[in-house]
Amino acid sequence: MSARAAAVLGLGAPVARLAAVLALWQALVGLHAVNGLVLPSPAQIVVQVWSGRQGYLLDARTTLGEAGLGFLAGSGLAVASAILFLRVRVAERALMPLAVASYCLPAIAIAPILQVVLPGDEPKVVLAALFVFFTTLTTVATGLRSVDPVVIDMVRAFGGTGSSELRKVRVRNALPYLVRALQLGAPSALLGAIIGEFLGGSSGLGIALIQAEADLSSPRTWAVLAVSGAISGVLYGALGLASHRLERYGEDRASSGPVWPSGEGRSGAGRSRWARKLVSATVAISASVAVTLGVWTAAIKMLRLSSYFAVDPAGVWSYLFSGSQAGEDRSLVFGQLGVTLEDAALGFVSGLVVASALAAVMVMIPRVSKEVMPWAVALRSVPLVAIAPLISVELGRGIASVLAICAIVTFFPTLVFMVGGLRGAPAAALDLLRACGGRTWSEFTKVRAPTALPALFHSARVAAPGALLAAILIEWTATGNGMGAQMIVASETSQYPQLWSDVAVVTAVSLLLYAGLGILERYVTERRAGRVRPS
Amino acid sequence: MADMVARVEESGTSGASRGRLVSRREVIKGFGMAAVGAAGGAALGLFGASPPASAASTRRATRSARLGSATLAFSWIDDVQQAGSYIAQQRGYYLDAGLAVSFLPGGDTYAGEPLVVSGKALLAMTSPASTAAAYLEGAPVTIVGAQYQKSPVSIISLASAPIRTPAELVGKKIAVEPNIELEWKAFETANGLTGKVDSFVTSESPSILAAGGCQGYTGWTTNEAVALEVQGVHVHTMLFADYGLPGYYLTYCADSTIVRDAHGREQVKALLSGEIRGWQVQTSHPSVGLALTLDDYGKHLGLDPKQQEIQAVEQNLLVVSPVTKAHGLFWMSATDTAAMLKSLKLAGTAVPASLFDNSLLAEIYGGKSVLA
Numbered sequence: 001m002s003a004r005a006a007a008v009l010g011l012g013a014p015v016a017r018l019a020a021v022l023a024l025w026q027a028l029v030g031l032h033a034v035n036g037l038v039l040p041s042p043a044q045i046v047v048q049v050w051s052g053r054q055g056y057l058l059d060a061r062t063t064l065g066e067a068g069l070g071f072l073a074g075s076g077l078a079v080a081s082a083i084l085f086l087r088v089r090v091a092e093r094a095l096m097p098l099a100v101a102s103y104c105l106p107a108i109a110i111a112p113i114l115q116v117v118l119p120g121d122e123p124k125v126v127l128a129a130l131f132v133f134f135t136t137l138t139t140v141a142t143g144l145r146s147v148d149p150v151v152i153d154m155v156r157a158f159g160g161t162g163s164s165e166l167r168k169v170r171v172r173n174a175l176p177y178l179v180r181a182l183q184l185g186a187p188s189a190l191l192g193a194i195i196g197e198f199l200g201g202s203s204g205l206g207i208a209l210i211q212a213e214a215d216l217s218s219p220r221t222w223a224v225l226a227v228s229g230a231i232s233g234v235l236y237g238a239l240g241l242a243s244h245r246l247e248r249y250g251e252d253r254a255s256s257g258p259v260w261p262s263g264e265g266r267s268g269a270g271r272s273r274w275a276r277k278l279v280s281a282t283v284a285i286s287a288s289v290a291v292t293l294g295v296w297t298a299a300i301k302m303l304r305l306s307s308y309f310a311v312d313p314a315g316v317w318s319y320l321f322s323g324s325q326a327g328e329d330r331s332l333v334f335g336q337l338g339v340t341l342e343d344a345a346l347g348f349v350s351g352l353v354v355a356s357a358l359a360a361v362m363v364m365i366p367r368v369s370k371e372v373m374p375w376a377v378a379l380r381s382v383p384l385v386a387i388a389p390l391i392s393v394e395l396g397r398g399i400a401s402v403l404a405i406c407a408i409v410t411f412f413p414t415l416v417f418m419v420g421g422l423r424g425a426p427a428a429a430l431d432l433l434r435a436c437g438g439r440t441w442s443e444f445t446k447v448r449a450p451t452a453l454p455a456l457f458h459s460a461r462v463a464a465p466g467a468l469l470a471a472i473l474i475e476w477t478a479t480g481n482g483m484g485a486q487m488i489v490a491s492e493t494s495q496y497p498q499l500w501s502d503v504a505v506v507t508a509v510s511l512l513l514y515a516g517l518g519i520l521e522r523y524v525t526e527r528r529a530g531r532v533r534p535s
Numbered sequence: 536m537a538d539m540v541a542r543v544e545e546s547g548t549s550g551a552s553r554g555r556l557v558s559r560r561e562v563i564k565g566f567g568m569a570a571v572g573a574a575g576g577a578a579l580g581l582f583g584a585s586p587p588a589s590a591a592s593t594r595r596a597t598r599s600a601r602l603g604s605a606t607l608a609f610s611w612i613d614d615v616q617q618a619g620s621y622i623a624q625q626r627g628y629y630l631d632a633g634l635a636v637s638f639l640p641g642g643d644t645y646a647g648e649p650l651v652v653s654g655k656a657l658l659a660m661t662s663p664a665s666t667a668a669a670y671l672e673g674a675p676v677t678i679v680g681a682q683y684q685k686s687p688v689s690i691i692s693l694a695s696a697p698i699r700t701p702a703e704l705v706g707k708k709i710a711v712e713p714n715i716e717l718e719w720k721a722f723e724t725a726n727g728l729t730g731k732v733d734s735f736v737t738s739e740s741p742s743i744l745a746a747g748g749c750q751g752y753t754g755w756t757t758n759e760a761v762a763l764e765v766q767g768v769h770v771h772t773m774l775f776a777d778y779g780l781p782g783y784y785l786t787y788c789a790d791s792t793i794v795r796d797a798h799g800r801e802q803v804k805a806l807l808s809g810e811i812r813g814w815q816v817q818t819s820h821p822s823v824g825l826a827l828t829l830d831d832y833g834k835h836l837g838l839d840p841k842q843q844e845i846q847a848v849e850q851n852l853l854v855v856s857p858v859t860k861a862h863g864l865f866w867m868s869a870t871d872t873a874a875m876l877k878s879l880k881l882a883g884t885a886v887p888a889s890l891f892d893n894s895l896l897a898e899i900y901g902g903k904s905v906l907a
Contacts, residue, residue: 052837054835055835055836055837058835059835108644111644112644112645112646112649113649115650115655116649116650116653116655117653197642198642198643198644199641199642199643199644199645200609200611200612200639200640200641200642200643200644200645201612201640201642202612202613202640203835203836206642207612207642207836208836208837210612210642210643211612211614211836211837211838212837213740214614214740214758214759214762215762215765215766215837215838215839215842216740216741216742216745216762216763216766217766217839218742220837305653306649306652306653306674307673308648308649308652308669308672308673308674308675309646309648309649309652309653309674476738477738477739479737480713480735480736480737480738485713485736488644488713488738489713489714489716489736491644491646492646492665492713492714493664493665493668493714493716493717494646494648494665494668494669494671494672494674495668495672496672497672
């Protein structure tokens with residue numbers, strides 16, 4: 001048959017499968033097998049979207065405006081920072097932890113503070129930028145750095161300086177990474193803007209969500225979800241097209257895996273190198289802690305924020321350690337933290353395992369990739385803030401909901417990184433294996449899996465703060481246990497010392513997880529680099 | 536070295552084979568796509584940056600306001616809960632008093648006291664419990680009027696299994712909203728129920744009641760209970776205020792330093808005058824504010840007209856009382872304030888009577904009970 005007919009048929013299969021799922025869903029609700037109050041039928045959702053289309057269009061426009069500005073600001077700042085960190089080592093050491101802290105901060109808890117400090121809709125733009133900044137920074141930085149050292153040597157040999165090295169080689173190398181980062185950033189910016197809208201406003205998808213939930217209208221809630229998901233999906237898909245064109249060129253380069261920081265590894269005596277690294281790391285961490293605390297204190301002073309709701313580091317210290325009730329306060333804060341960590345960890349590990357397994361299947365059987373990717377995109381695109389309460393009604397107020405949301409949050413980035421890592425097996429090694437008669441399974445175990453090991457640790461590192469924040473989000477909105485619940489109660493009853501202490505503790509723990517997993521990742525990567533590098 | 540050079544030459548020709556370098560054409564394409572992406576983002580940003588606001592929120596003062604401009608912060612999004620304020624803005628009641636007022640809609644994650652203390656709002660709609668907590672944390676806040684003379688907080692239960700008295704709460708599963716937790720604890724204390732009720736804090740919506748996740752839900756009679764009814768879930772409500780925990784709600788919170796300042800005091804009084812006149816209309820003709828909400832301020836929020844209509848009537852029952860009939864809307868009588876303080880003490884937030892400052896209302900009304 002003609003190529004065109006084959007292409008259409010190829011498209012037909014997943015569409016048919018989607019139609020089948022929708023039909024089944026419709027039937028289940030129609031037969032009251034599923035609680036109609038919680039899960040409306042597809043027909044109801046479509047009707048709802050259509051009848052409210054004028055309002056949703058307006059809401060979408062508002063939210064996209066906030067998200068768009070935040071996306072531009074966050075991405076722009078991220079790219080600039082990545083280039084700066086590459087060229088100026090000191091800047092990297094001093095400012096990187098600040099960047100990580102921006103990622104680890106529980107955004108929903110700082111929203112009320114942002115609203116007091118910034119005029120109009122700026123809090124929403126800032127939140128959108130916050131959601132985009134760090135992941136874009138790390139992805140672009142990886143792209144800038146994971147250049148074949150041979151090529152760098154060649155540029156230098158021909159008399160190139162640092163900046164021509166940048167222009168001619170690194171920037172081109174980073175392009176696929178940039179586009180992939182932008183692709184992931186678009187839904188994140190949308191999510192950030194929606195969370196910002198929970199503060200209040202006159203229009204927006206977040207506002208529509210508030211109203212839909214106030215009306216106890218699950219068709220309307222789902223309609224807003226559908227609209228947000230569709231927008232997210234379109235943004236992701238459009239950027240995905242661009243990414244795919246450049247992805248081919250990223251394949252060979254990924255052989256050295258995501259490397260952070262500088263991946264042009266050095267060989268050297270093992271133990272003393274690690275000791276030196278430990279010392280320099282400690283110095284760096286102390287410096288950045290000082291910078292973070294300094295910025296925090298200075299911001300409060302410069303903006304002249306009332307000490308009633310703006311607590312500085314000294315205030316947090318007093319609350320947790322030196323105040324009269326410090327012991328009780330500490331056990332309150334750390335007790336809830338323990339609850340959240342436990343729950344998040346379970347979901348996190350589940351998400352890692354499921355995503356890795358699925359990535360393996362997708363790489364080994366390309367047809368599965370075509371079927372699964374759209375679903376994965378849809379799941380990732382739908383705003384968590386809306387899924388959280390729906391999950392909790394279906395799965396209960398307990399651990400199942402936390403597990404589910406943490407798994408979902410961990411799942412998608414892991415899937416993306418693992419697919420990239422598994423696909424990025426060096427072509428030469430694969431050729432060699434096949435030439436020696438190796439089969440698919442040994443291709444997987446001997447070449448692809450080991451190549452993807454850095455990707456696994458990278459996924460774990462990237463997902464860990466996200467899982468923690470997702471746990472807090474669902475606790476904030478549904479379960480009533482753990483850190484999230486404590487934070488919302490604190491913010492609504494003016495317990496600002498407690499709220500800021502909670503935020504500081506969560507950020508610190510998130511940072512520790514990120515750094516710890518980062519050390520593991522570097523260890524694994526450098527061992528890999530040592531094995532793969534042509535001598 | 537030679538083979539490196541060869542690789543560079545090779546990649547320069549067609550697109551990248553399995554070579555290491557990207558061809559110029561592909562780079563241009565890449566930059567092009569990135570540029571398109573960025574342009575798209577910029578376009579979205581500009582496109583959405585000024586969404587067509589409803590006529591009301593772009594309303595500018597048509598005459599100069601001698602007292603300047605100020606912001607009133609709402610605790611919720613634009614629905615009929617703020618009807619009286621919409622009337623006041625639309626009919627120019629604030630401007631009559633010399634103040635140009637703009638509104639700051641609230642939402643889920645709302646904290647009114649920081650807005651007032653930071654100067655972002657002149658007045659904020661909050662609750663006495665919330666303002667008391669802020670006061671105890673050192674915030675310079677004060678309450679200058681009580682929109683609801685009676686708190687709308689109640690135990691909402693299914694009509695098929697109603698909870699009619701506090702005694703019937705024993706052993707039941709009760710879902711408590713986070714910002715009601717303190718009042719709930721006070722209610723338990725007031726009725727000797729501490730430790731006898733299986734209560735849990737959750738941000739879930741009242742549909743948890745319909746889904747069987749609890750037997751009672753601490754919610755408002757004005758909106759949440761009505762939303763359930765409109766969805767076909769028949770409910771019974773038991774007001775906290777009727778059973779041991781009397782008190783105001785939706786109180787006007789101001790910065791106490793501003794209230795003491797001559798100009799600030801005049802601004803607050805001007806805002807309150809506008810509010811009084813707007814709510815005078817709303818309490819006698821609820822359909823006026825309802826129409827304004829549905830057709831203008833809350834036009835694109837997807838409000839349920841049926842629910843809003845019922846709410847408009849329900850909330851008036853809490854705004855109007857024998858005290859307001861005698862002294863004027865939002866009045867905080869000595870007796871009611873004393874009862875309020877007692878409830879706050881039960882909730883663990885004991886505050887001085889001076890937190891409730893009725894003097895501004897007294898000055899505004901000047902002995903009358905209605906503002907012309």
